[in-house]
Amino acid sequence: MTFFDVFNGDADGICALHQLRLAQPCAAVLVTGVKRDTALLQRVAAVPGDQVTVLDISLERNRGALLALLQAGVQVRYFDHHHASGPLPQHPLLQLEIDVAPEVCTSIIVDRLLGGRYRSWAVVAAFGDNLPAAAVRLARTLPIPATTVAAWRDLGECLNYNAYGASESDLICPPAELYRMLAPYEEAGQFIAQEPVLAHIRQARATDMAQALACTPEIDAAGVTLHRLPDAAWARRVIGSFANHLATSDQSRAHAVLVPYVDASFSLSLRTPQTGAISAAAFCRRFGGGGREIAGGCDGLSPEDLPRISDELIRSYSASSS
Numbered sequence: 001m002t003f004f005d006v007f008n009g010d011a012d013g014i015c016a017l018h019q020l021r022l023a024q025p026c027a028a029v030l031v032t033g034v035k036r037d038t039a040l041l042q043r044v045a046a047v048p049g050d051q052v053t054v055l056d057i058s059l060e061r062n063r064g065a066l067l068a069l070l071q072a073g074v075q076v077r078y079f080d081h082h083h084a085s086g087p088l089p090q091h092p093l094l095q096l097e098i099d100v101a102p103e104v105c106t107s108i109i110v111d112r113l114l115g116g117r118y119r120s121w122a123v124v125a126a127f128g129d130n131l132p133a134a135a136v137r138l139a140r141t142l143p144i145p146a147t148t149v150a151a152w153r154d155l156g157e158c159l160n161y162n163a164y165g166a167s168e169s170d171l172i173c174p175p176a177e178l179y180r181m182l183a184p185y186e187e188a189g190q191f192i193a194q195e196p197v198l199a200h201i202r203q204a205r206a207t208d209m210a211q212a213l214a215c216t217p218e219i220d221a222a223g224v225t226l227h228r229l230p231d232a233a234w235a236r237r238v239i240g241s242f243a244n245h246l247a248t249s250d251q252s253r254a255h256a257v258l259v260p261y262v263d264a265s266f267s268l269s270l271r272t273p274q275t276g277a278i279s280a281a282a283f284c285r286r287f288g289g290g291g292r293e294i295a296g297g298c299d300g301l302s303p304e305d306l307p308r309i310s311d312e313l314i315r316s317y318s319a320s321s322s
């Protein structure tokens with residue numbers, strides 16, 4: 001019988017699996033990838049009698065592969081917090097632990113099931129998954145000083161940052177390798193004290209941001225900026241953080257960031273002011289993307305789309321035309 005551990009390569013996916021395997025050690029085949037790579041279950045070559053554990057990847061993109069595994073006689077445990085349309089699947093071989101409440105991440109679901117046994121890792125994951133309020137609430141149940149919470153936060157944010165990129169070759173450390181590095185540590189503080197990989201990620205994160213900040217914007221108009229980052233791994237890692245940084249430091253303008261992918265297509269990250277007439281999601285939908293009110297994105301843009309994107313950014317957001 002083979003065990004497969006299938007997990008998102010971000011902080012939440014890694015820390016959810018880590019807690020589970022501390023409680024139930026087993027040598028499993030690891031299946032993971034970059035944060036955006038969530039259709040992971042279709043890669044599992046399991047046979048009847050095998051056991052698959054799935055963490056922090058949406059049912060939305062894995063439902064077909066899940067049903068196929070169950071039909072083939074494979075046992076599946078599935079832990080996740082992402083919204084998925086349609087009814088939850090039911091099957092005698094399936095154990096489903098889904099909670100889509102807004103202040104819950106997969107590592108918090110696992111923490112609950114384990115009665116808080118490896119809670120430091122759930123706190124790290126909640127910080128990494130951008131749920132600082134939930135992380136602080138959970139940390140308060142432990143007898144630890146504020147400096148420890150701050151160190152866990154840094155670890156969560158660094159583990160999360162490590163998962164950004166177009167493919168594993170963009171990443172500072174492949175997620176499966178990172179998981180194996182933290183696997184020996186029952187408590188997050190031990191990992192922080194012992195493993196040099198954290199300093200390495202933290203340093204790369206700072207350098208990536210410094211390189212982005214040194215780029216001259218292509219558009220620097222009254223209501224909008226556009227940065228086109230170069231074709232480089234650091235640029236594909238930093239695009240989202242850089243867009244967030246621009247939005248936080250200059251809330252009055254819309255900020256667009258473009259980065260080329262290896263296949264010559266482009267990705268766009270867009271942040272818009274709360275008061276923007278056109279939401280980030282609405283803008284990105286015009287180019288086949290989507291998102292939320294103030295944050296959106298598009299993938300797979302062709303180089304020919306770029307002039308139109310520049311024009312429409314100016315038309316939609318520049319102060320003189322609003």
Ligand SMILES: [Mn+2]
Nearest residue numbers: 012056105129
């Ligand atoms: Mn998550």
